[in-house]
Amino acid sequence: MQLSLASKRARIAAAGAALAVGAGLYTAGAASAEHSVPRTDKEIPNLTKVTDKIKAYYGDTTDKNGQHYASPDSNYAKQVADIQKKAKAQLEKAVKNQSGKNRAGGKGAAKPAIVLDVDDTTLLTYNYELQQGFHFTPESQDAYLKSTDMAPVFGMPQLVNWAQSKGITVFYVTGRDEHQRDWSVRNLKNAGYKPAADTAHFFLKNKKTPPAYLPCGATCNTVEYKAGTRKHIESQGYRIIGNFGDQYSDLQGGYAQHTYKLPNPMYFLP
Template sequence: MPLARPSRRSLALAAAAATLGATFYGVGAATADNSVPRSDKEIPNLTDVVNDIKAYYGDTVVGGEHYASADSSYARQLAGIEAKAKKDLAHGLKHARHGKKPAIVLDVDDTSVLTYNYELEVGFNYTPASNQAYLDTKDMPPVFGMDSLTNWAASQGVTVFWITGRPEAQRADTVRNLTAVGYKSAPDTAHLYLKNTANPPAYLACGATCTTIEYKSGTRAHIESLGYDIIGNFGDQYSDLSGGHADKSFKLPNPMYFLP
């Protein structure tokens, strides 16, 4: 998901409630395509959009914590994407590039684990401090079906990698969370890449100044250089998927925010 999730994030406001996430608007800012609304009528009501997001996720509150529902529109949409992905991965396994080891790459937030409860707790206003405080005390649940799909791929001989914009300082939290919620592949230092601005890896020419696309596509290129064929790349943001270095890309739904 995010490239260390910058403090100035955009809440994704759907232009039409029936197609959540189709168009994104920033809170108190210009729209995602940099055009400035000329009237309030061009901006969806924020309260209505948040209610639409809750309905889409099938908001369920237990002990003060918000959970997405397994029979929600969100879960059903995911199931359709994952069913297609499984077929494509099975095909990719049969047609992996000669001499290359098949691999998949996953983003972490809202691709592997769901940030829904955190987003509601902070009113969709991410800050590094609030995010770290949350991870200090809680695990995020798996995105519906992604743990099963990932574990299935691993059982077929696919190597699993994660590339996340979380900072290197959150490595232990990330490893704990992925392991605790059922991801069987080891998110160790060889398979989990986090953003390291203090000591960026030599294979990223952009160093500490990489955009999300540069960081993620450059890391995928590095994985390829290690002898892997990335047969599937999964992310909830288009910036997780852009830049090539994957045979197939799979966009997961996320109407909560937009990250370039």
């Protein structure tokens, strides 16, 4: 996902704080989750130590070219697996309930669907973040996406493909820009996602010609854009039984029966 310049700075500055809060590194009187101004340096987690914590959490491994990747045996992967187990059980129950409603309601009943964010929900940005030293820029993201496929988030292709096999329609809703569509579609396919990321099922931000169904147009914040897009999806006859994202802003705003927050200590997007 992409944000304004100010938000991008907030993303970088929040990377350390987000992990430190989650890991309990702050002591009494430390800066709050709302990023209040520290009174002393002791309230600020050491950036090198935070980076080391992040790498340990993802089970950092390097290939022969010195590129960094997360490990499937990491605590990150284990946490994601626990979330997916819960999600699968809830989705299966929702499909059964939906089937009953469909039988009772006939052809007009809503069709079950799930919505997925892309970065750190379906595709893992860990290698890109390490390459950039957790310093996101639109230019570096473009260069990376154009030439490199991100690895899938552990277990997510299997969960998503299973959902499709159960008759659940899959939609991708990302804050990536429209000009990154082809690179993103290629990556999702190569990462093992079977549901088509076509124009009817893959929504990217389009600030040049924003869709009419978004009242905020080109000025939408993340919550407005994503909730507005989910509302549009439901207006097409779907019921979103699961909404997956790594940021709370991916999940807020309604239009989903269940929400699933995947872990991401690398950055924070309001």
